[in-house]
Amino acid sequence: MDDWLIDDETLPLSRRSVLPGEGFFMPDSLDDAQVEQEARETLADADRVVIADPDADGLGCVALMREAFGEASLLPAGPHEIADALEYVGEYAEPGLDVYVCDLCPDSEYDIESLPLVAELADSVRWFDHHQWDDEYAELVREHAELVVGNSDEECTTDVALRSLDYDFDDRFVDLAKVTRDHDLWIREDPRSDDLADYSHWAEPEEYIETVLEHGADLPGDVQDFLEERRVEKEALIEKAVDRAEYKVIGDWTVGVTYGRCSQNEVAEAMREDGADASVIVKPAGSASIRGTDAFERCHEVAAQVNGGGHPKAAGCKPDIYDDMLDYAHHWTTRGAITKQVILDGFRQLDDEEPETDA
Template sequence: MEDELIDSSRLSLSRKSQLPGAGFFYPDSLDEDRSEELVKEAVEDAEVVVVADTDADGLGCVALLREAYGAALDPEPFEEEIAERIERLEGTTDPEDDEEEAEVDVPEEEDVAPGSAVALVGSGPYSLEDDFDNVAEYAPEGVDVFVCDLCPDKYEYVEEELDRLVETASEVRWFDHHQWKDDVADAVEEAGVGLVVGESDEECSTDVTLRSLDYEFDDRFAELAAVTRDHDLWIREDARSDDLADYAYWTDAEEYVTVVGAYGADLPDVAAEFVELRRVEKERLIERAVSRAELKSVGPWTVGVTYGRCSQNEVAEALREEGADAAVVVKPAGSASIRGTENFELCHEVAGQVNGGGHPKAAGCKPDIYDDMLDYANHWTTQGSAAKRVILAAFERVAERAEQGVYDDEGVETDR
């Protein structure tokens, strides 16, 4: 396949909105090999390893841990790189020209030599066991390990790899705020892990990390946790929380951790300028997704359903303003984001029925309906019709269970 066929910078905004990024077309086997090599490079000389989600909340935990261990990096080289990216962005074509949409890449993780004694291993729900295994394989024996902002759906998914990790490390601590099943939490603790799970509707994982570490943090870190929580729990009372979320999404993990570790929730001018420039395209992708949305009645709820490569939180907010109690954003890569409101706090239950999980008001899933590339081709050309049907069917099942009184006021099954 020619590179230009998957090069997003060559696509019109309309096509870009409907197709996955270039990383989707990179084979898992090659990606796993490269991921293993990156983990090895990051952890082989580390004193502490943090396995964390790479959103603003997970990376906020890393910033706190580097501060606590005196291992924060100098932000100046990263700020210089941001300034160079801004120059490239300002040199691209008119953002109003749909046929000449441009994109500027952020530095690859391997292009930055972190050099921190607190190594960062970016992870996610579908790579957690592999990352545990790689850390156990390559980190020095006796290293301290932290796991942040991640929750396994089933203990057996990580059982063997976590056992290896516990044997390698002197201590493993796990900070999170997702909805944990009791049997999973019990099994993780029995494996020898110090698990702290905060209330998912009150704390983010950065909050949990802040209160769990025996260290006196400066006020900027408490503020960083509060602003991160504002976005992660979808409170949206502090405009800076969108800046943090967008910055974490648009740059690499090492840069984000270093910059917010140095400046807290108030991004330096150069980072703020970069975020604003990237928002030009972001807003237009949001508009595309909102224009495709349909409102469906499911049980007592109105569910807004749409498709596209976009920022799901802002799309969900727009659908809420149109009357949706819940929003589903199906992505070109096959996954979907589910967002709730005060009228719908069962997102995690819907996602749990479709190969996913999360929080009462925010969850994600990836329906198990893609057997080959023809299924993905159908997904792109029908704007996710099969995935939409499967997720709406999950809403219907949850609606039936809610009518039967299965859930309490906090969205937890009453028979648990």
């Protein structure tokens, strides 16, 4: 395949909006080999490692630990990569290290099957999070680690780390946690929270960590210039997704649903302003974001039906419906029609359950 077919620098915006990024087209075997090699290098001689989701909340936890301890190696892992990260620690880390897991919640026993080995290897294992936990998995984790789960309506994981670490953080880091919470819980009262979210998404994790260590939530001028430049394309992609939005009435809820490569929070906010109680943003890579409002706080319940999870007002999922590239081709050409239908059926299932629950 010619590189120019997937090159974001040459594809017109209308095409980029409906296709996944070029990384999607890299075989998992190549990506997995690179990730494993990077993990091996990170863990070599590490005294303290943090397995964290590399978004603003997870990276905020790493910044707090580097402030408190002076050193903390980052092992980035998304929600579906917990098992791999723990396995890498068990295989490549030296005995006696301290292990932290931040802003990650297991979806199955498979995710934590390497935890006993990690606990045996490490001096300590601490797990900080704020998602909706299954009681069974929480109990399994507590057999091998100290688990602190914050109230997902009130705290982000950076909040949890701030209050759990035995260190007197100055006001800069208290403010960093507050602003991170503003975005992660989708409160959206502090304009700096969008800056943190965008910067964590566009910058390399180490760059983000070093910047907030020095400046907290008040990002410096050169970073603001960088964000302003990147937001020109971001706003254009948001507009494309908002223009595609449709609205479905399911029971007492109006659900907005759209498709596109875009920043889901801003698109969801636009659909909320147009009357949506909940919003579904289906991505070209096959995943979807579900966002709620005060009128709908059951996003995690919808996502749980579609191979996902999250918070009452913010969740994510990826339906298990893609068997080959023809399925993805259909996904792109129909703008996610089947994924939309599967997720909307999740809303309908909740609506059907309500009379029984009330009874």
